[in-house]
Amino acid sequence: MHGSDHLVLTDEYLLILNWREVTLGGRNAGSVVTLRDRTELESLVRELDTVNGLTAALRAQEHEFANRLHVITGLLELGETAEATSYLADISTRSLAQAEELRSRISPPAVAALLLAKIAISTERGIEFDVTPDSRLDQPYSATRTLLTVIGNLVDNAFDALDGCPEPRRVTLELSDQGGEVSIVVTDTGPGIAADAVDEIFQDGFTTKTARGRLRRGLGLALVHRLVTRAGGSITVTPGPGARFDVRFPTQARPDTTAAVITAMDRAR
Numbered sequence: 419m420h421g422s423d424h425l426v427l428t429d430e431y432l433l434i435l436n437w438r439e440v441t442l443g444g445r446n447a448g449s450v451v452t453l454r455d456r457t458e459l460e461s462l463v464r465e466l467d468t469v470n471g472l473t474a475a476l477r478a479q480e481h482e483f484a485n486r487l488h489v490i491t492g493l494l495e496l497g498e499t500a501e502a503t504s505y506l507a508d509i510s511t512r513s514l515a516q517a518e519e520l521r522s523r524i525s526p527p528a529v530a531a532l533l534l535a536k537i538a539i540s541t542e543r544g545i546e547f548d549v550t551p552d553s554r555l556d557q558p559y560s561a562t563r564t565l566l567t568v569i570g571n572l573v574d575n576a577f578d579a580l581d582g583c584p585e586p587r588r589v590t591l592e593l594s595d596q597g598g599e600v601s602i603v604v605t606d607t608g609p610g611i612a613a614d615a616v617d618e619i620f621q622d623g624f625t626t627k628t629a630r631g632r633l634r635r636g637l638g639l640a641l642v643h644r645l646v647t648r649a650g651g652s653i654t655v656t657p658g659p660g661a662r663f664d665v666r667f668p669t670q671a672r673p674d675t676t677a678a679v680i681t682a683m684d685r686a687r
Contacts, residue, residue, distance in 0.1 A: 564667075569593075591604055592604075604661075620639050646667050
């Protein structure tokens with residue numbers, strides 16, 4: 419730690435810690451420790467990354483729509499009007515049906531919208547993203563931002579884990595909120611987590627990803643772990659091959675804890 423800037427994650431802040439020895443007249447006179455609050459700066463960096471993720475979802479949808487328009491244009495140029503009409507009706511029905519079917523099972527609109535965006539991104543990245551047919555979020559749930567944070571981070575990590583992996587490239591999400599408990603299970607067909615890293619994966623700074631610009635790696639799972647734990651729940655990981663993350667926490671989180679951690683999460687994103 420000596421002489422270097424270290425980013426320290428607490429429940430509320432992201433701090434830069436620096437420690438130096440002080441020498442006077444050749445004698446050790448003690449140490450100087452400085453702490454600098456980097457919460458707001460890190461917040462801006464994470465917010466930009468979130469915007470980039472939304473842009474990626476919109477770009478994926480743009481490509482999909484462009485391909486469909488090309489097919490319709492080609493059919494019309496060939497004089498296949500009936501076929502073009504049938505194709506247009508089919509894709510319209512399928513897209514609307516997918517959105518409505520997902521929305522009928524996932525009550526919080528923001529969570530359903532997030533999942534539709536992830537489906538678009540997975541299609542562009544050549545990944546099969548499956549929200550299991552029995553997944554449901556039926557109960558009214560005030561802490562929607564908690565769900566968005568946990569689901570978003572775990573699904574994104576699963577997508578990244580499949581980069582460069584052979585087929586099948588699949589991510590599966592299971593959701594339920596029965597019995598007063600929210601359950602989130604994310605699995606993927608990637609290499610998984612090494613058995614000797616299971617105890618370290620939720621520590622601040624642990625990552626297997628390469629650096630990407632100025633974005634701090636190794637914060638996502640640490641922040642999710644803090645969020646879930648402070649909400650009175652638990653998060654566990656099963657070692658590979660293929661990673662499996664199990665999250666459980668009460669539908670009614672412990673008083674005055676979830677909001678505090680969500681604030682820290684928002685500042686760190």
